Structures are given as C-alpha cells and as structure tokens.
Amino acid sequence: MCFVLIFAGTECLLLAVMAYDRYVAICNPLHYPLVMSNRVCILLATGSWTIGIPVMIGHTYQIFSLSFCRSKQINHFLDIPPILKLACGDTFVNEALVYTVAALFVLVPFLLILGSYSKIVSIILKFPSATNRAKAFSTCSSHLMVVMLFFGSGIIAYLRPNNRHSEETDKVLTLFYAILTHMLNPMIYSLRNKDVIMALRKLLCK
Template identity: 70%
Template sequence: MSQTSVHKENIKHTHNQEFVLLDFADVPHLQGFLFGLFLLIYITILMGNGIIFLITKLDPGLQTPMYFFLGNFSLLEICYVSVTLPRMLTSLWTQRRTISLVACATQMCFILTLGATECFLLAVMAYDCYAAICSPLHYPLVMSYKVCMQLVAGSWISGIPIQIGQTCQIFSLPFCGSNLINHFFCDIPPILKLACGDTFLNEMLVFTVAALFVLVPFLLILVSYGKIISTILKLPSATSRGKAFSTCSSHLMVVALFFGSAIVTYLRPKTQGSAGTDKVLSLFYTIVTPVFNPMIYSLRNKDVVMALRQWPCKYLSSLKK
C-alpha cells in the first residue's frame, strides 16, 4: 500500500473514532462519592460565582473598574467549569465514558479559549491594581469605561482564532492506536500521547502557544506587582501599606493557584510527570480556582462582604415596591 493510501486510511480511522475518557475509572469503589463531591463543587461554583457576578452588576457601590473585571472573571469561571464538570458528572453517574472526536475537539477548543481568556483577564486585573496604586491621580482617565470595555473584550476574543487553529492542528493528526484518554477532559497532553508518528512539531507549537498565552501574561503580572510592591513600600504609614496590600492580595492568591498549575502542566518537559500528576494539576486550574474565587474575593474584600449583607434586604425592598 502506498504512503498516500496509508495516510488516507489513518484520516478515515481518525474521523470515525470515539475516545474513552477514563477520568476516575481506576477507583470504581469511589464513583458514587466522587459524583456527590463534584456535584457539590459544581453547585458551589455556580452559586458563588453567580452571586459575585450579580452583585457587581446590580450593586451601585460596586460600579468601579475593579469590580467590573471581577464580575467578568466570575462569569468566566462559570463558563470554564461548565465545559468539563457536567460531562464528568454524567460519566460518573452513567459509567459511559465514550466521547466522539468532534465533541472532544469542541471541548478542547473551549477549554483552551477560556483558559487564554482567564490568563489575559488576570493580567488586566493586575494592571488595574497597578494603575490604582501607582498612578491614583490618573486612574479615572487610565481606566475609563471605554478602556475597561476594550480590555475585557480583548481578553474574551483575542485567543479564539489561535486556539481554534491549534485544536484543528492537533485533531488533524492520525490516531491509529489506543483511544483511551487517561484524563477527565480532552486536554492537549493526553491527546498527543494517542497520536501516531512523530509529534515533535506539534509539541513545539503547543509550547509556543502556551508561552504566548500563559507565560507572557504571567510575566506582565510579575512586572506589575514588582512596581506595586515598590510603590507600597514607599508609603509613609503602616496603615496605608496594609490597605494597599489587602487590595491586591486576593488577586495574587488566584494568580498563584491558576498560573502555578497551568505553567507546570503545559510548559514542563514531556518526559516529566505522569497522567496522575496531570489530573491533579488540571483539577487546580479547572476546578479549585473557580471554587475558591468567590471565597477569596468575598472574605477578603470589605466592599463585597458589605454588598452581600445588604443585597437580600435591597432585593426584598424592591419586591415590596
């Protein structure tokens, strides 16, 4: 058979193939417990981030750039987790783990696009902190409503074309071996392990895109916080320094959780780590960060806490009217 015929056969096999997401099949005795745990986590994420999103849109005291970005970030977390958790819950409940190639590619595309949005949005939030602390007099001009809208729109849409291209490039590979994905969603590393032939160029492309969408925003955040810390240390009173640090500490905690796990997952050498390690790291940037986001911002932010306390009263009084 000619090389062309073999390539056509591989392509045909790829397009007819279904994958099997193993998720947590290696612990069959824990399926019921895991279903209950992840269902509780999903409900917590939807409620927590949903409340943060609503109060930042409806409360008059939270109509500032910082809370505008926080509202978008909470909406993003809801979208991000909804790409993975519902399917995982279905698999745990029904024990049916097959996923078509098209569904797998669609899931990967959404995860990569929303992940890129999260990286950019966290960088934008760092820039907002920088502008508020380092240039307070120019802050209203620097972070005008128009600028905020442009930054948020850019964060949401800038990664779409590249991530669609990367997804198409990965799923154009022939998959002629095992169809078992040792993961709980269609992520790049476990998919590339199933591809036939040399995937070195594909891995280099993944590394390049990850560096662009993960490392560059992370470095911008580090530069912003370097200048923020330098400015804070020059403040005359300990009270002023404490207040400035508390403004940014919540954002720093989310950055550490998300970027720490994402950088290790996508930028470490392929030879290091295992499927189990990848699963644990993926849980951090797909589930743990969305769970802790509302708690981090609500417990450490007096404005959000106050709005949460007053919101039920305002809502009930509006119903009476």
Template identity: 65%
Template sequence: MQLPYVNVKTPEGNLTAWMEFVLWGFADIPYLQWFLFGMFFVIYMIILLGNGTIMVITKVDPALHTPMYFFLGNFSFVEICYVSVTLPRMLMNLGTQRRTISLVACATQMFWALLLGAAECFLLAVMAYDRYVAICNPLQYSLVMTHKVCIQLVAASWITGIPVQAGQTLQVFSLPFCASNVINHFFCDIPPVLKLACGETFTNELMIFVAAVLFVSAPFLLILTSYSKIIPTVLKLPSATSRTKAFSTCSSHLTVVLLFFGSAIITYLRPEASHSAETDKVLSLFYTIVTPTFNPIIYSLRNKDVIMALKKILFKY
C-alpha cells in the first residue's frame, strides 16, 4: 500500500518520513478477520458493561461509599478509557480492512495508552496501600484515608505520568521514519513504532526502561511491600471469618495485579533480543484487553458487598 510521504534532508542524506502508518494487527490471518471482529466486539461490550456496572454501584450504593470502593470505581473508569484507546481502532481496522493511521493519530493513541497504563499501575498501588492501612492500622484508617486524601491519590495517579509520557511520545515521533510504514502491532505502542525509526534510538530505549521502572516496577514493588505486611497480619487475626473476608478482598486485588503487571513487566523489561512481534501482541492483549475484561468479574464474584449492591439495584428496578 503506497502512502503519502515527504522527503526530509538530514546529514545522512534523503530519508522518507511517512505521514501515515499501517497498523498491521492480525492481517496475517485473513481467514479469521470477521471472527476476530466479532470476538473483540463482544469483549469490548463486556468491558463497558462490567466496568460501567462497577462504576455505577460504587457511586449509588451508600454501603460502598468507602475508600476501597472509591478506588475500585476509579480503576474501572480508567479500564474503560484504556481499552477505548485501542479496541475501537482495532475493530474499525478489522471491519473495514483499512489499516492506515495518521502520524498525529498514532502519537495521540500512544500518549493516552502510556498515560492510562501508568494511571492503572499507580491506582493498583494505591489500592494496595488502602488495604495495608485498613488491615494493619485499622484504628487509624478513617483518619488516614479521608475523602480528601482519596481524591488526591487518584488525581496523583492521573497527573504524575503526564510529563514523562508526553516527553516519551514527543521523543519517539521526533525521529525520522523510513524504509517501512507498517507497524506490526494492533496499536501504536513504543517498541513496534521504534523499529521503524531511522538513526540512533538508544536514548528512546533508555527512556522506555526508565519509564518502565518508574511506572511499572516501582508501583509493583510498593504492592509487594504492602502485601508483605498485610499477609502476616491477616494470618494473625483471631477470627476465621475476619481472615476469610480480608483474604477475599486482597486476593481479588492480587489477581488483577498479577494479570496486569505480569504481562507489562515481561513486555517492557525483558531483553531486546527476546522481543518478537507476535509475542508482544499476545502480551499486549493481556494488559490492554484481558485485565479490563476480568476486572469486574474478579471483584464481583469474590466480593459479597458488590453482589449485594448489584442485587439491590436490579431488584429496585
């Protein structure tokens, strides 16, 4: 497919700078295009319905007006935004077989995917901190986790990543792109886009590593630290009912953490030599689609408060 381009004069000579890219996605399996469209469309509807339901019940049910459910509602909102950055474009590409995306649209998609991914990491860390305070310092919980503090923590989860992710995106798209304009991925993620860049990309790869440490590894270590304190405290609880309830809320959170962080860490922190386009696609599906799909299922099936709130809303109407 021939796409518009401009010639850019550089010290090295003439380079072809593409003004549009092709999101290759799953074009290598043409016989499954409509099956994939139907499957991802159903998944998108499940994500919108499931996470939307979590948002509604945590907002309207007074019994769920606690910090834990405030963070859960916000996490579900971030999940909806995150998946909406990638899935609608993928569905359009599968449905129309027109896979082109402009440079500006690609940069915009990359920025929002990075920002929302960072927000998810921080929110999961905040949720772990909330469980730590609730279980390890229950007498101080209402004093520490005030509504103002909860809002500040959510705001910080959103805002902290803006300068770094904006800088990363600008740095990537300031590079000249040549030779090929085909991004072998289903969205504009940094690694597959960088493969199309000409010239030295060491600085960009270093930035990816630093950002991964700041926004993936650091929150993950905070979560592990929180649970290193939580688990021994839960095991010391005298009541079996209390232990079961504590483990129920914690295990739901830990399941989501392992799904999201596991695939993200492998994607961004494994050696460059072990990268392959197909592996990256599969891993990306986990943290962009699988986690948002299972998040409401994990929290609702293992949480009696959420089930009760949902029943009240359903029977009310």
C-alpha cells in the first residue's frame, strides 16, 4: 500500500506539472526554452517525488499504527477505506487525514490541470489555421487521455452516492486507476511516435 500511495500521489503531481508544460508550450511558445529549461524540469520532477514520498510514507504509517481487532481478511486491495473499516476505536482523525491528503494530492493537481487546459483551449480556438489547431491538440492528446483515465476512474470511485456503492465495482475501479492506467501509460504516450504508429498499422494489416 505504501508504494501504491507513493506512485499514485506522485503521479497526480507529475500530471499537474505536465499540464503546466503544455500550457507554456502552447500559450508562451517563444518563452518555452527559458521557462521550461532542463534545470526547471528536473526541479519540478524532483519536487513531485520529494513531496510525494515522505507524505505517503507518513500516511501509511499513521494508518497501520491503528489497532485492528476484526477479521484480517479484506475484500478489496490497494485502498485505504476498507482497511479503516477493520480498525478498532475512533477513526475520525484518520479519515480526516485521508480527505486532507486526497485534497492536496488529487483535488489541487486536478484543479491546476483544469485551469491549464481552460487557458490552452481558449488560446487554441483563436488560432487562424485549422492545421495549427490540430497540431496543438495533438500535443496535448496523450496527456489528456491519461488524465481522463486516471482522474476519471478515481472520481467515479469516490464521488458516487453511498447507496450505489458495491464492493465488486469499487475493486474494479481501484484496479483501473491504481494499476491499469499506469500500465497503459507507455502505450498512450508512444502513440504520437511515428515509428510506433507505423508498426501498429503493419500489425493490424496482417
């Protein structure tokens, strides 16, 4: 669980950093080499990991420092709420911390991504040439797809009404945003590579 939380939390921050990168590339293309220099990129990536690792290790420690007196079997995997249900005593503070960490690592990056893309879309729509608009949208397509898969499945999992929750659906959604999205990342990001597209076309033609 510690590793899953570290990777998921860091991914949220990195997706926000990537949205900022797209914003600078499309909205301020002349300043891009200066604003997103190698040093800045390294600092942003390192910062995401430096924030994500200690916070999530502390979060995991805090959850597993609870007393567990019920069944040790969990009809779930990789998620915090099913574990908190097995804890003895008052878990209010733990649940409050879960929501705080979720707000910092999920809500804030998601709002930053939305803000970046609202600016990007408004700029792209002002481009006079349809070719330039298509090229700009293709720059963002891979990142947008990953954002929709990752945040979309997470939002559906956590913001559904309680009366519509089922353990099986929760498990599938958790599996989707915790594992499958990350497995699809290399494929999604490589779809803009011309060699990969040609290889896929040859494979499909066969």
